[in-house]
Amino acid sequence: MDQLSFLEDVPTTQSVDWVATRQVGLQRLENFLPRAGRTYARTRNFDLGPMDRSNISCLSPWLRHRLILEQEVISATLTRHSLHAAEKFMQEVFWRAYFKGWLEQHPGIWSSYRSELQRLLDLLPSDGQLSARYQTAIEARTGIECFDAWARELVETGYLHNHSRMWFASIWIFTLKLPWQLGADFFYRYLLDGDPASNTLSWRWVGGLHTKGKTYLARSSNISRFTNGRFDPAGQLAAATPPLADDGPAVITALRPTDVLNQALPYGLLITEEDCHPESLDFKSNPVGVMGLAATNQRSPLPVGERAAIFARCAVEDAISRAEAQFEIDRFESSRLEADDWTDQLTEFATASNIKNIVTSYAPAGPVAERLASARPQLAAAGIQLVEIRRAYDEAAWPHATKGFFKLKAKIPKLIEGLNG
Numbered sequence: 493m494d495q496l497s498f499l500e501d502v503p504t505t506q507s508v509d510w511v512a513t514r515q516v517g518l519q520r521l522e523n524f525l526p527r528a529g530r531t532y533a534r535t536r537n538f539d540l541g542p543m544d545r546s547n548i549s550c551l552s553p554w555l556r557h558r559l560i561l562e563q564e565v566i567s568a569t570l571t572r573h574s575l576h577a578a579e580k581f582m583q584e585v586f587w588r589a590y591f592k593g594w595l596e597q598h599p600g601i602w603s604s605y606r607s608e609l610q611r612l613l614d615l616l617p618s619d620g621q622l623s624a625r626y627q628t629a630i631e632a633r634t635g636i637e638c639f640d641a642w643a644r645e646l647v648e649t650g651y652l653h654n655h656s657r658m659w660f661a662s663i664w665i666f667t668l669k670l671p672w673q674l675g676a677d678f679f680y681r682y683l684l685d686g687d688p689a690s691n692t693l694s695w696r697w698v699g700g701l702h703t704k705g706k707t708y709l710a711r712s713s714n715i716s717r718f719t720n721g722r723f724d725p726a727g728q729l730a731a732a733t734p735p736l737a738d739d740g741p742a743v744i745t746a747l748r749p750t751d752v753l754n755q756a757l758p759y760g761l762l763i764t765e766e767d768c769h770p771e772s773l774d775f776k777s778n779p780v781g782v783m784g785l786a787a788t789n790q791r792s793p794l795p796v797g798e799r800a801a802i803f804a805r806c807a808v809e810d811a812i813s814r815a816e817a818q819f820e821i822d823r824f825e826s827s828r829l830e831a832d833d834w835t836d837q838l839t840e841f842a843t844a845s846n847i848k849n850i851v852t853s854y855a856p857a858g859p860v861a862e863r864l865a866s867a868r869p870q871l872a873a874a875g876i877q878l879v880e881i882r883r884a885y886d887e888a889a890w891p892h893a894t895k896g897f898f899k900l901k902a903k904i905p906k907l908i909e910g911l912n913g
């Protein structure tokens with residue numbers, strides 16, 4: 493069948509406007525909605541190149557920073573399409589909740605990724621061969637045209653199509669035989685939607701570590717078909733994908749309890765890059781002030797891509813401005829968005845605002861959670877309580893993310909029903 497006939501009803505667009513404001517995210521959602529039903533299901537696997545992203549939503553950078561919320565995307569989609577017609581798109585949106593919930597209940601996977609990455613980075617200067625192969629890959633010099641093009645696209649735009657992320661990770665692991673953690677770090681440093689859960693667990697999935705023994709093989713025929721013939725790496729790719737050495741059973745841990753805010757006391761609002769929609773947090777009274785902090789530079793021991801860092805900072809800025817307007821409050825002027833140690837920043841905020849409670853959205857596994865965890869005891873010693881509130885959407889979805897995606901997928905209709913209740 494002619495592949496282009498699949499795509500006839502998908503209008504071509506210019507490259508995506510990656511601006512980190514809620515308004516731009518909502519506009520992107522609005523523009524995509526007519527195609528979120530059967531058109532998405534039929535065409536989503538095609539990577540048409542960076543100048544045509546019309547067959548997918550490209551909402552991930554806005555969703556990752558919660559400039560727009562999953563439940564908003566779900567509700568808006570279901571005003572245009574039946575759940576049956578939009579089933580595929582809904583499932584993809586819930587993949588995010590699945591990965592977030594799964595990592596939250598397997599925190600050891602995140603810490604072992606971080607320590608193994610550090611070990612590999614320390615090894616590079618003394619292992620000339622590994623270092624040369626790694627540099628060749630990240631500098632887009634492998635000679636595998638599609639891989640090199642994706643490496644450049646990632647660095648230049650901060651985005652890659654899902655199918656290309658899968659092909660790229662598979663080639664990285666099985667053709668180039670590079671450690672998956674170095675590839676995950678390369679993605680995490682540059683992706684605008686770089687996310688500890690979706691990224692780390694997808695790389696593990698490609699390598700056969702998430703669904704034990706089930707690996708993902710990038711085939712040249714598949715790449716040629718789904719890039720509409722833009723690439724054809726015939727004869728260049730590994731033919732087999734032996735699963736990576738098993739890294740042991742993933743230990744499941746109970747979800748970290750969420751805190752309770754005493755709304756009778758004055759409190760300050762902390763916005764981080766994990767959640768940039770404070771208007772929808774369930775406050776009975778207004779906070780007395782707002783500050784924002786970002787931990788994007790902590791994504792890796794290596795420098796983080798400028799576009800990714802700017803997107804996260806602008807997302808926090810946008811959220812601060814909306815909080816000022818919504819709650820009729822002022823921002824804490826001396827707040828520095830990127831600070832290595834948050835204790836001093838938060839203490840100054842509490843002292844200047846004369847408050848003992850600082851509220852923020854629950855921070856799932858990742859650099860923000862690490863910054864908060866290390867500040868918490870010292871704040872407590874100064875009589876300042878840090879209150880992390882988990883959203884109802886996460887509270888409902890995460891408990892189903894203990895095994896494979898199927899368990900959560902089966903709950904999607906009930907979870908959607910619950911959003912309206």
Ligand SMILES: Cc1cc2nc3c(=O)[nH]c(=O)nc-3n(C[C@H](O)[C@H](O)[C@H](O)COP(=O)(O)OP(=O)(O)OC[C@H]3O[C@@H](n4cnc5c(N)ncnc54)[C@H](O)[C@@H]3O)c2cc1C
Pocket residue numbers: 536548549550551552553555556584585586587588591652653654655657658661679680683685686687688690691692694695698
């Ligand atoms: C190796 C690898 C690394 C990845 N790293 C990240 C990452 O760091 N951050 C990230 O958000 N996604 C990651 N993904 C998942 C997926 O590739 C992106 O979410 C998707 O490509 C974003 O494009 P979109 O918004 O057009 O998605 P659409 O196809 O329009 O889907 C809508 C939304 O559903 C969610 N979603 C879709 N597919 C997935 C998926 N497979 N896993 C989790 N959520 C999904 C996203 O929030 C997305 O915006 C990774 C996938 C792979 C294979």
